[in-house]
Amino acid sequence: xxxxxxxxxxxxxxxxxxxxxxxxxxxxxxxxxxxxxxxxxxxxxxxxxxxxxxxxxxxxxxxxxxxxxxxxxxxxxxxxxxxxxxxxxxxxxxxxxxxxxxxxxxxxxxxxxxxxxxxxxxxxxxxxxxxxxxxxxxxxxxxxxxxxxxxxxxxxxxxxxxxxxxxxxxxxxxxxxxxxxxxxxxxxxxxxxxxxxxxxxxxxxxxxxxxxxxxxxxxxxxxxxxxxxxxxxxxxxxxxxxxxxxxxxxxxxxxxxxxxxxxxxxxxxxxxxxxxxxxxxxxxxxxxxxxxxxxxxxxxxxxxxxxxxxxxxxxxxxxxxxxxxxxxxxxxxxxxxxxxxxxxx
Ligand code: SAH
Numbered sequence: 001x002x003x004x005x006x007x008x009x010x011x012x013x014x015x016x017x018x019x020x021x022x023x024x025x026x027x028x029x030x031x032x033x034x035x036x037x038x039x040x041x042x043x044x045x046x047x048x049x050x051x052x053x054x055x056x057x058x059x060x061x062x063x064x065x066x067x068x069x070x071x072x073x074x075x076x077x078x079x080x081x082x083x084x085x086x087x088x089x090x091x092x093x094x095x096x097x098x099x100x101x102x103x104x105x106x107x108x109x110x111x112x113x114x115x116x117x118x119x120x121x122x123x124x125x126x127x128x129x130x131x132x133x134x135x136x137x138x139x140x141x142x143x144x145x146x147x148x149x150x151x152x153x154x155x156x157x158x159x160x161x162x163x164x165x166x167x168x169x170x171x172x173x174x175x176x177x178x179x180x181x182x183x184x185x186x187x188x189x190x191x192x193x194x195x196x197x198x199x200x201x202x203x204x205x206x207x208x209x210x211x212x213x214x215x216x217x218x219x220x221x222x223x224x225x226x227x228x229x230x231x232x233x234x235x236x237x238x239x240x241x242x243x244x245x246x247x248x249x250x251x252x253x254x255x256x257x258x259x260x261x262x263x264x265x266x267x268x269x270x271x272x273x274x275x276x277x278x279x280x281x282x283x284x285x286x287x288x289x290x291x292x293x294x295x296x297x298x299x300x301x302x303x304x305x306x307x308x309x310x311x312x313x314x315x316x317x318x319x320x321x322x323x324x325x326x327x328x329x330x331x332x333x334x335x336x337x338x339x340x341x342x343x344x345x
Pocket of ligand 1: 115155
């Protein structure tokens, strides 16, 4: 991979200035401007020769295609990266602000049966600067200012742990984009070793767990990762995470007609969550986000109907679990959960 200035922390940029025989204070000037979306060529407070040298290491994703939802204004970008690979990002406008859904890998190797992002497997991990770059490029194109981030696009963020952690430190830097960790959610299919590691990082982000089934047989059929870490292990890892960080965890549950959406399965889910999460920590708030499965061309699954969804949610609520149905944005442009894929330009 080419070196990317957007991946560097301030101390690393200071090191780069030393290599280039530049004064150290330049690093701060450059860092602040980079993360405001200014290209080195336009950094008028730098000597011309330095701007040229820096341009060689500046790689912003380019907008290869852009679709705007006629329904809700959601914008889906196809970005092409410096090596020609493409990923998608989605800009969503809510009443309280703008949130961006970022991709963390080109493709995905987790193999979930209902998800478009994994078709074709994983090509490579994204670098921290390519995550920052998705935000800067989307802001520059849309004129909107991003206030929240969900790591819920293409890829499994915890399968690209080091780059994602570096990204989280960069994006929260007060001299950088300065996005508060409480406005950042990371979603994982359940890599338990990495969840345990994340608990040690002292980052008050929100963790989302893609659960999607109340028992191991159903979950393993939908999500191969469950064969490595079953539901009991996953829930005890979540309980430890909560004990350590005090941060609430939310669960995502994709409702697929006839597969995981019966009232009996809702009972089982509630029982499992209450037993697995609350035994030592009675007060842990549990929140389940229900997502009617979105159609993916290659897959056979269809979404549960409104009545089944309501009934499922009612069972959870009755058992003390908060259940909400995720509002669907960008459905007319295939920008909803699980519909993002590695596009070709
Ligand atoms: N790899 C991470 C990040 C992806 S987030 C994870 O698995 O959590 C995307 C969310 O959408 C996940 O909860 C995923 O399971 C869900 N999803 C995938 N395909 C979907 C589909 N076709 N319809 C609805 N949700 C889907």
